[in-house]
Amino acid sequence: MLRSQFGALFSLSGVNGPLVGLLLLCAFLFFTTESFFSLRSVVNVLDQITVLGILSVASILSLCGMVMGYLAKEMG
Numbered sequence: 001m002l003r004s005q006f007g008a009l010f011s012l013s014g015v016n017g018p019l020v021g022l023l024l025l026c027a028f029l030f031f032t033t034e035s036f037f038s039l040r041s042v043v044n045v046l047d048q049i050t051v052l053g054i055l056s057v058a059s060i061l062s063l064c065g066m067v068m069g070y071l072a073k074e075m076g
Contacts, residue, residue, distance in 0.1 A: 029036040 026036075035041060
């Protein structure tokens, strides 16, 4: 059972595929460049992720609002 959970965690299909790809990319960049894990690089990555995180939250909120409006109309 533990082996199947471990295999499912590191499979390249489904939800975990992009995570495994990101980890492999980080490992590759760590070994091939000297400045990948520098403070400036980490700050740059966090700056880029912030924009995507805000847009993701806004899109989820708008989707939830539309679903709630539809349900309010249909359910009364």
